Amino acid sequence: MNDPTPTGNPAIEAMSPDPSSGMLPGDAVAIDVRDLNHSFKNHQALHQVNFQVMPRSLHGFVGPNGAGKTTALKLICTLLQPQSGSVQVFGKDVLKDTKAVRQQIGFMPDHFSMYRQMTVTEYLDFFAAAYGLAVADRRTVIGDVLALTDMDGRADSPINGLSRGMQQRVGLARVLINDPDLLLLDEPASGLDPRARIELMEILRALRQMGKTIFISSHILSELAELCDSVTIIDRGRVKYTGRMRRLLEQNTESSMYRLTIAEPQERFEERLLGLDEVDSVTRVEETLEYRVTCSSQITSANVLLAAVLNLEVPLESFQKDLRHLNEAFMDLTEQGVR
Ligand SMILES: Nc1ncnc2c1ncn2[C@@H]1O[C@H](COP(=O)(O)OP(=O)(O)O)[C@@H](O)[C@H]1O
Ligand SMILES: [Mg+2]
The missing domain is CATH 3.40.50.300 (P-loop containing nucleotide triphosphate hydrolases)
Known part of the structure; x- marks a missing residue:
């Protein structure tokens, strides 16, 4: 800073x-x-x-x-x-x-x-x-x-x-x-x-x-x-x-995390996501069509990842940055945890 x-x-x-x-x-x-x-x-x-x-x-x-x-x-x-x-x-x-x-x-x-x-x-x-x-x-x-x-x-x-x-x-x-x-x-x-x-x-x-x-x-x-x-x-x-x-x-992000949802099940989708250069890990949210994707580098921008996912030609329904880590950042900044 x-x-x-x-x-x-x-x-x-x-x-x-x-x-x-x-x-x-x-x-x-x-x-x-x-x-x-x-x-x-x-x-x-x-x-x-x-x-x-x-x-x-x-x-x-x-x-x-x-x-x-x-x-x-x-x-x-x-x-x-x-x-x-x-x-x-x-x-x-x-x-x-x-x-x-x-x-x-x-x-x-x-x-x-x-x-x-x-x-x-x-x-x-x-x-x-x-x-x-x-x-x-x-x-x-x-x-x-x-x-x-x-x-x-x-x-x-x-x-x-x-x-x-x-x-x-x-x-x-x-x-x-x-x-x-x-x-x-x-x-x-x-x-x-x-x-x-x-x-x-x-x-x-x-x-x-x-x-x-x-x-x-x-x-x-x-x-x-x-x-x-x-x-x-x-x-x-x-x-x-x-x-x-x-x-x-x-x-406040150590790595870039994204959430994406597809419209219908795709064969070997997790594997194909993992095959992308930008992608480090993939977790499927239990029994849904939502996937959490972590990128290997903090500099992977949403645009780059989105372009790569679109290249897989799947019916993408939603794509967004995962903001869950924000609560931790907030706790650190505000010292709420030690009160
Ligand atoms: N009229 C007031 N008299 C005495 N203390 C007050 C008064 N208004 C707010 N405070 C105190 O000032 C601090 C900040 O309050 P406030 O501005 O209402 O916080 P927030 O809106 O972020 O919850 C709190 O400790 C609160 O108890
Ligand atoms: Mg208030």
């Missing part, structure tokens, strides 16, 4: 804007946190926290419970004031330019109270009115945010009859009402079943495509590994890693 930040922690990769990050000339960094400290009475929740989030990126904020994620999110969204250090959102200081910052952000807290007896439309209309939108505009905006969150068909449903996944989407629709450039989402995927989680990730990808910057927290690294471009890992108030997700994944 290189480029230690001013914290002096060698585990930190400073994240400087680069041409591939999607920065346009004149763009301000979406979130710029410098030397941030925050204490509650005798307890220091954040220690010299530094990280940056590029505009139009999906940035994960990961740490175990109590790490300081919610505290940092509240400082960024102006619900708490920095005691020392600074936070800027699109170049505006949260203390000096609070109002301008608020206009550009949408914050979804981890627990938010819903007015459960209301319908989805009544709930959204209440917040649209709070933002000062005229009645006629409110109708259009509510239609737009329901479409964005894939909730078109639920406009008249009472909120208390919706699943948790649907309620999370109503929460997301709510924070989209003022068309914010930056979404701050505090553990939105916790408590969701796998399908609801995948659907939520799809919506977040679509919002990023529209040009929004998304800052999303979680206590599970693997949950965000495929979604996020970049990530900050925090433990007991200290940043342990900040930088590209890809680099974190590469640093």
Whole structure:
């Protein structure tokens, strides 16, 4: 790892804007946190926290419970004031330019109270009115945010009859009402079943495509590994890693592991996979058509392996990097194991 930040922690990769990050000339960094400290009475929740989030990126904020994620999110969204250090959102200081910052952000807290007896439309209309939108505009905006969150068909449903996944989407629709450039989402995927989680990730990808910057927290690294471009890992108030997700994944894989599934059984398939130059070992997941493949060299990229597998002319159904090792990396970084 290189480029230690001013914290002096060698585990930190400073994240400087680069041409591939999607920065346009004149763009301000979406979130710029410098030397941030925050204490509650005798307890220091954040220690010299530094990280940056590029505009139009999906940035994960990961740490175990109590790490300081919610505290940092509240400082960024102006619900708490920095005691020392600074936070800027699109170049505006949260203390000096609070109002301008608020206009550009949408914050979804981890627990938010819903007015459960209301319908989805009544709930959204209440917040649209709070933002000062005229009645006629409110109708259009509510239609737009329901479409964005894939909730078109639920406009008249009472909120208390919706699943948790649907309620999370109503929460997301709510924070989209003022068309914010930056979404701050505090553990939105916790408590969701796998399908609801995948659907939520799809919506977040679509919002990023529209040009929004998304800052999303979680206590599970693997949950965000495929979604996020970049990530900050925090433990007991200290940043342990900040930088590209890809680099974190590469640093923490001794060999490249992939999972692939074929559509129908193939004769001698394991043997043929093992015959590929790139492949070191193959394990078939019991009685399924899923195979775990380890490559001999860390530099074997997904493209190279995929091309080799396609050459075998088998009906390939899925192909992905195996991210199970990530939990171990996370444990190492956060010292959870010794707590
Ligand atoms: N209002 C508060 N008063 C006192 N301590 C707090 C308060 N909010 C958070 N803390 C403490 O600060 C630390 C970080 O909390 P938090 O930011 O909620 O972590 P996370 O969101 O990562 O679980 C925890 O030790 C927590 O107990
Ligand atoms: Mg929290």
